[in-house]
Amino acid sequence: MIKGDFIDNLPKIYGMYTGGFLAFVLLMAVLEQLGVGADTIGILFVSFTVVIYAGIGWLSRTMQVDAYYVAGRQVPAVFNGMATAADWMSGASFVAMAGGIYFGGHGYLAFVVGWTGGYVLVASLMAPYLRKFGCYTVPDFIGTRYGGNLARFFAVVVLTVASFTYVTAQINATGTIAARALQIPFEVGVWFGLSGILLCSMLGGMRAVTWTQVAQYIVLIIAYLVPVFWMSNKQGFGLIPQFVYGDAVARIGELEAMYQLGGLEAIEGAKKGLKALSTAHAAAGDPWKFVTLVLCMMAGTASLPHILMRYFTTPSVKAARQSVAWSLLFIFLLYFTAPALATFTKLQVLDPNLATGIIGKSIADVSALDWVQKWANIGFVQIIDGNGDGLLQLNEFFMRGDIVVLATPEIAGLPYVISGLVAAGGMAAAMSTADGLLLAIANALSHDLYYKIIDPKAETKKRLLVARILLLAIGAAGAFVASLKLTSILGAVAWAFDFACSGLFFPIVLGIWWKRANRPGALAGMLFGFTAGSLYLYYVAPAFLGNDPWLGIDHLRFGIIGMPVSLIAMVVVSLMTAEPDAETQAMVDEIRVPSGKTVLDSTH
Amino acid sequence: MTDSSQRVVHWARTKRLMIITLTIWFIFSFAVHWIADSLNAFSFMGFPLGYYMAAQGAEVIFVILIFWFVRAQQKIDQETGFAEE
Numbered sequence: 001m002i003k004g005d006f007i008d009n010l011p012k013i014y015g016m017y018t019g020g021f022l023a024f025v026l027l028m029a030v031l032e033q034l035g036v037g038a039d040t041i042g043i044l045f046v047s048f049t050v051v052i053y054a055g056i057g058w059l060s061r062t063m064q065v066d067a068y069y070v071a072g073r074q075v076p077a078v079f080n081g082m083a084t085a086a087d088w089m090s091g092a093s094f095v096a097m098a099g100g101i102y103f104g105g106h107g108y109l110a111f112v113v114g115w116t117g118g119y120v121l122v123a124s125l126m127a128p129y130l131r132k133f134g135c136y137t138v139p140d141f142i143g144t145r146y147g148g149n150l151a152r153f154f155a156v157v158v159l160t161v162a163s164f165t166y167v168t169a170q171i172n173a174t175g176t177i178a179a180r181a182l183q184i185p186f187e188v189g190v191w192f193g194l195s196g197i198l199l200c201s202m203l204g205g206m207r208a209v210t211w212t213q214v215a216q217y218i219v220l221i222i223a224y225l226v227p228v229f230w231m232s233n234k235q236g237f238g239l240i241p242q243f244v245y246g247d248a249v250a251r252i253g254e255l256e257a258m259y260q261l262g263g264l265e266a267i268e269g270a271k272k273g274l275k276a277l278s279t280a281h282a283a284a285g286d287p288w289k290f291v292t293l294v295l296c297m298m299a300g301t302a303s304l305p306h307i308l309m310r311y312f313t314t315p316s317v318k319a320a321r322q323s324v325a326w327s328l329l330f331i332f333l334l335y336f337t338a339p340a341l342a343t344f345t346k347l348q349v350l351d352p353n354l355a356t357g358i359i360g361k362s363i364a365d366v367s368a369l370d371w372v373q374k375w376a377n378i379g380f381v382q383i384i385d386g387n388g389d390g391l392l393q394l395n396e397f398f399m400r401g402d403i404v405v406l407a408t409p410e411i412a413g414l415p416y417v418i419s420g421l422v423a424a425g426g427m428a429a430a431m432s433t434a435d436g437l438l439l440a441i442a443n444a445l446s447h448d449l450y451y452k453i454i455d456p457k458a459e460t461k462k463r464l465l466v467a468r469i470l471l472l473a474i475g476a477a478g479a480f481v482a483s484l485k486l487t488s489i490l491g492a493v494a495w496a497f498d499f500a501c502s503g504l505f506f507p508i509v510l511g512i513w514w515k516r517a518n519r520p521g522a523l524a525g526m527l528f529g530f531t532a533g534s535l536y537l538y539y540v541a542p543a544f545l546g547n548d549p550w551l552g553i554d555h556l557r558f559g560i561i562g563m564p565v566s567l568i569a570m571v572v573v574s575l576m577t578a579e580p581d582a583e584t585q586a587m588v589d590e591i592r593v594p595s596g597k598t599v600l601d602s603t604h
Numbered sequence: 605m606t607d608s609s610q611r612v613v614h615w616a617r618t619k620r621l622m623i624i625t626l627t628i629w630f631i632f633s634f635a636v637h638w639i640a641d642s643l644n645a646f647s648f649m650g651f652p653l654g655y656y657m658a659a660q661g662a663e664v665i666f667v668i669l670i671f672w673f674v675r676a677q678q679k680i681d682q683e684t685g686f687a688e689e
Contacts, residue, residue, distance in 0.1 A: 114633075117662065119666065291638060298633065
């Protein structure tokens, strides 16, 4: 059926895959009509997709170093864009972002702006130059550009801390989704999710992760967009919801005034993690808080190794650049839908003119609704009649942000097959990000720490064996930490960006753009930036010392402290010490032009 | 022209492109959000403009900006003879 090379046939293969997935969704819809239970459909959705990913992982197994670390450098720009988008959009983006906008309003959109605009930095400052360098990992660049094992080691440490913070949240998300869809305890769900993740990455490294991530992107974007379009058309909001929610924003403003948002007393006694609406949907908040968060998320995007390393897999520098553009386009499809989803969900809950509206109705009626009952049973929704009048007020309805994505199909009265699809999409989002992160950590430890520092004479077979053992060990450690449920999903995700930009942003950027940057400077930049950021996090985070933030720089924005410290330390120390040798300067000249050979060999 | 003087030209043009790109990026990442409250007085496609820029406008600009940047950089590489095969 398929002739020629796998790479040449990619559009055909993934076209067939997409068709197959849509056929599967239709089959589930038919089964639902035939009376198959909602639980069975959920189980089928999650297990079917996970088995497919594992199958791709198995087919992509390899024993070659460059295939394992950089997918043989033959991933075309568009496909690498899809893989990056899946790598990027985590369980948090998929499940929590719309909920964040629902509760946080305009202020929360700083995440959306930050997580898209960061790609401008990736395209213009980083990706093409790192691709020309020819490194396998980000510490590989730091170690070679600045020379010496210590620089390499510092980069490995920052990478590990940032990525590990992030990966526990992803494993947590896979566990949550698996637990709910497969009806198993959360602790078992975490290990189930991890085995799926490892099946995708252990045998084939970057090659396997690339081709599963493309498959996961297709599932997650279908799963995110279909319910929103369906809901919008069913409820009569408009054909293309992303363009027409301006009126809904205005209507929410009227309803907020009518329900006295912010004027009502807060009611105590809701379960942990549940919130009532208290922030206006479209009012601009504190601009300082907005732009500081945007800056941290953008610089973090441009320094997170699991993203940067995706651009090492393209066939050329030009393709690396193009691939950043495609990545952002694919990410944009989900990110510009999230605010529309949050707005429409809020309107459906608030507007008394819609059949779905619940605010202002009698509490007895609302409590009898199917979706309210179902989510209340597992502690995601709670109603407290604060003033005892039997009517539901805005401040009496509590829910978890995750509900916005997970329960919208039910609120809007869509068939259960859509909920199953959403579960599969959330699983794909969390698994693909976890895969990328685990691989980033394991590759840095196996290539940079083990092969470059500890045992440079190790043969290929041994290197790849070590890489796989590390992958297994880090995955298990991540699952163990996740099962302890230490942080909320969002806190941990923002921290990863702050860690990465505090320690790695300037050493990478200046390594390319400032020839004068030298080893002592880079060491100082990584050490002081990362330490200052971490200490400030410890000082300010409610989970640790919980002191009052300086100038509103709270624990989500600690990169605002780390980055300037890193920049100043790096520039001052570089200027105080000798300039890099001629060889290093020539190397920097070489990475600045696309043509010619890469600095590091294809197998190194 | 020698290879090294071509390199100087290539890098000067690359730097200029980077500065233009990041200036546009700066405006839509920070400046428009700094004045979001004032922008909300205006309406765009039914949205308050400040809200629209955060929810959709800045993101649309970023997508267009990167595709434009990629083409412009490719042109520089080709004209200075540093494009790949």
